Amino acid sequence: MNSLSLFAFLCAISAHSIAVSANSAAYPSIPGADADDECSLRGGGGDALVPPRREVYDDGRIFDISHRYVPEMPVWESTEGLGEDFLWLAISMKNGSRANSSKFTLGAHTGTHVDAPGHFYDNYYDAGFDVDSLDLTVLNGLALVIDAPRDKNITAEVMKSLNIPKGVRRVLFRTLNTDRRLMFKKEFDTSYVGFKEDGAKWLVQNTDIKLVGIDYLSAAAYDHSVQSHLAFLESREIILVEGLKLDDVPAGAYSLSCLPLRLVHSEASPIRCILTR
Numbered sequence: 001m002n003s004l005s006l007f008a009f010l011c012a013i014s015a016h017s018i019a020v021s022a023n024s025a026a027y028p029s030i031p032g033a034d035a036d037d038e039c040s041l042r043g044g045g046g047d048a049l050v051p052p053r054r055e056v057y058d059d060g061r062i063f064d065i066s067h068r069y070v071p072e073m074p075v076w077e078s079t080e081g082l083g084e085d086f087l088w089l090a091i092s093m094k095n096g097s098r099a100n101s102s103k104f105t106l107g108a109h110t111g112t113h114v115d116a117p118g119h120f121y122d123n124y125y126d127a128g129f130d131v132d133s134l135d136l137t138v139l140n141g142l143a144l145v146i147d148a149p150r151d152k153n154i155t156a157e158v159m160k161s162l163n164i165p166k167g168v169r170r171v172l173f174r175t176l177n178t179d180r181r182l183m184f185k186k187e188f189d190t191s192y193v194g195f196k197e198d199g200a201k202w203l204v205q206n207t208d209i210k211l212v213g214i215d216y217l218s219a220a221a222y223d224h225s226v227q228s229h230l231a232f233l234e235s236r237e238i239i240l241v242e243g244l245k246l247d248d249v250p251a252g253a254y255s256l257s258c259l260p261l262r263l264v265h266s267e268a269s270p271i272r273c274i275l276t277r
């Protein structure tokens with residue numbers, strides 16, 4: 001048996017478990033997502049070249065909680081979304097080059113991204129508190145996915161009611177934004193749920209949370225955009241991860257892994273985050 005037919009054989013054996021995970025509706029509704037099928041790329045299921053696009057691996061052992069960069073992705077205060085032009089093939093095989101090579105242009109706060117202290121403090125920006133200075137031990141470790149009340153922004157009262165135990169350092173807040181599928185709508189929506197100033201201050205003063213994750217483009221409610229960011233970022237100890245994809249992820253405890261790009265002098269970066277059990 002050569003390696004390709006061995007691969008096809010293993011694919012056939014695992015076809016049952018693949019079918020189960022593909023149909024388990026762990027991710028019923030993510031545009032562009034399809035089967036948890038590691039065989040399709042190598043032609044295990046036939047001749048078609050179909051790349052795998054996964055949200056969840058191993059029946060829920062790993063959840064990908066970063067959003068895909070697609071033209072319909074919403075962009076802060078824009079009705080147009082990211083648009084078709086953000087990614088282009090600068091060097092193309094169709095034009096006689098030896099390889100395809102793309103370029104892209106993105107705001108640093110596009111999609112699932114992280115904020116550094118320099119985002120709302122000019123003195124921190126000048127001093128170099130960029131995304132390259134963020135602490136990987138905060139961005140990686142035990143995290144809770146929790147459901148915030150759906151009828152309110154995150155106020156001090158809401159924070160109090162969530163009863164997040166002391167010692168919890170990372171919390172991903174799932175809100176009405178996920179139910180409303182706001183990250184899948186190209187028009188920016190100011191009515192998203194985020195932290196009000198008193199909620200941000202309460203978190204800073206009364207919890208051990210150092211990583212705050214949220215499911216739309218800002219951790220701060222639109223009308224408290226400045227105040228809540230100031231409250232979170234002042235100590236330079238809290239990291240905000242925004243635009244997370246928390247659809248269909250069971251609430252609970254996970255190991256979180258988040259890795260930003262090392263963009264020196266940038267107060268934000270796209271970030272890839274996964275949850276592992």
Ligand SMILES: *[C@@H]1O[C@H](CO)[C@@H](O)[C@H](O)[C@H]1NC(C)=O
Nearest residue numbers: 089091092093094095099100
């Ligand atoms: C990119 O490369 C592939 C081969 O890997 C080629 O088939 C395709 O035509 C290229 N695309 C363009 C737009 O040149």
Ligand SMILES: *[C@@H]1O[C@H](CO)[C@@H](O)[C@H](O)[C@H]1NC(C)=O
Nearest residue numbers: 088089090091092093094095
């Ligand atoms: C390929 O060549 C065509 C014709 O010159 C041009 O219109 C097109 O922009 C080129 N595309 C790329 C990706 O270079």
Ligand SMILES: *[C@@H]1O[C@H](CO)[C@@H](O)[C@H](O)[C@H]1NC(C)=O
Nearest residue numbers: 151152153191193221222223
């Ligand atoms: C949250 O606050 C925004 C204003 O920033 C408001 O438009 C929205 O209705 C509020 N959402 C809820 C659920 O109260």
